Amino acid sequence: MKRKNQDSGKLVLFPKEQTRLEKEAFDYFKSHQYKRALPVFEELIDYGIHDVDIMVAKVTCLAELGDLKEAERFLEELIDQHTDDYLTYIHIYATLLFQFHKHKKVKELLETVLVDVTDATYRHQFENLLEINEPLVDEEVSSEINVTKRELNDAINHHNTLAQWHLINHLQQSDITPYLEIFKTLLTSETHPVVQSVIISLMQANRIDEVVAIHKFNQEMMLNPKIYPYFTDHPIYKAVQTMLHDLEENNPSFYRLAMQILERYIYVRYPFIEDEDAGLLKEAIVSIVNQAFHDPKHAVSKEAEDKMIQLMETEQLYFSLLEE
Structure with a gap:
């Protein structure tokens, strides 16, 4: 049964109904019936039952069902709330990211969190995961570079200007050194002028200190991105x-x-x-x-x-x- 909370105006469950729903959800969960368990956990959460075991079970259901984006989004919401279970959610989030090979995000998350962690148990867990994760960061970066290079070359070969623009813009926060030879080719060929401008801006932001050739609007020019003024x-x-x-x-x-x-x-x-x-x-x-x-x-x-x-x-x- 349900009743209305006089303070919030929201429906709340009577203890007996809550117990029944929790048993139903965890029975499904323990028998790996995640598709059935998930809506029951969500119903409990909607009624304001924010027990950490229920939250973790929902994340597990989402991950097991392949909805990694929703699992990440839900965990990020929980982390932003800074509840008493904050470090538990950080640990689960980092582990989830690790399992799905998002090693750069694991590194960024744990290095940020470790600055303020005083709990000895969690600190040990985070440092241990960070150490295991470290060698895999370079592998992920290398893999991303190879994929981006392949996609960029494909976009160039198929004269897909919009794809070129998206792929190059995607590198705003990245080291562009691995892509410099491709960029130099684009700067001297019949490339869309906006794409060329994005490349020049990226080279300036990365303070590339070498003279490069540019062909644009039937004109040619040599410039050093490091010292040439931003537009x-x-x-x-x-x-x-x-x-x-x-x-x-x-x-x-x-x-x-x-x-x-x-x-x-x-x-x-x-x-x-x-x-x-x-x-x-x-x-x-x-x-x-x-x-x-x-x-x-x-x-x-x-x-x-x-x-x-x-x-x-x-x-x-x-x-x-x-x-x-």
């Missing part, structure tokens, strides 16, 4: 931003749109922006935004009209990648 630090970008600054206070929406156009233009064209006329670029951007705000009276020079066409072509290039 938002480039003098041309800074100059136009300064010219647009007065708009920010007077018309924030106008300014925001103008800056979006500027950022996309510089990003797509980068690094071939050395010869840009900052004043002309600012005039063209303002003209485009004026059109967007339906101002037909805005006068435009012939040079600005030509630059507006180039800006709109760049916009199309920027968004074409996402439309593939």
Whole structure:
């Protein structure tokens, strides 16, 4: 039977009904009938019964049924609550990650947690698992590199620009050294300019200290990513931003749109922006935004009209990648 909790307004189980459900759930669980056990454990949890054995049993059911993502998500929620069973959930989470060969995540988790663990038993368990896990981290990294290289080469061979973009963006937090030769090839071939810009940004973030060749928009250039300014630090970008600054206070929406156009233009064209006329670029951007705000009276020079066409072509290039 169930009754309503006067404080929370939620239904709660009478002890007899709770005992019955717990027995049913654990009977299924002990006989490895995880598909039947899971909804009963979830029902108990929904009624606010957060016993650690029930929580652990639910995680085990999810893992045994192959729903690793949901098991991870559930454990992360439990860990975030910082209950008295926090270290128990950390231990189960680390063990689960280890069993599913997510050795980098095990290392990151345990190294973070060990800073504050004072309980001798858990500290010993965590240090032991960390030691066992350590040799496997390099294996996982090596495997990931080989898979990513294979997928990236496949995307290049099939001219799949969107896949190239996703795979390279996926490396934002990684050491890109193993991919440098592929990147150098992409920078000198007929690659989508946005993909090339992502590569240059990654090389700058990783402070790659060597001169690389770039072929883009039928132009060629040599640059050292470590010392070449990031696109938002480039003098041309800074100059136009300064010219647009007065708009920010007077018309924030106008300014925001103008800056979006500027950022996309510089990003797509980068690094071939050395010869840009900052004043002309600012005039063209303002003209485009004026059109967007339906101002037909805005006068435009012939040079600005030509630059507006180039800006709109760049916009199309920027968004074409996402439309593939």
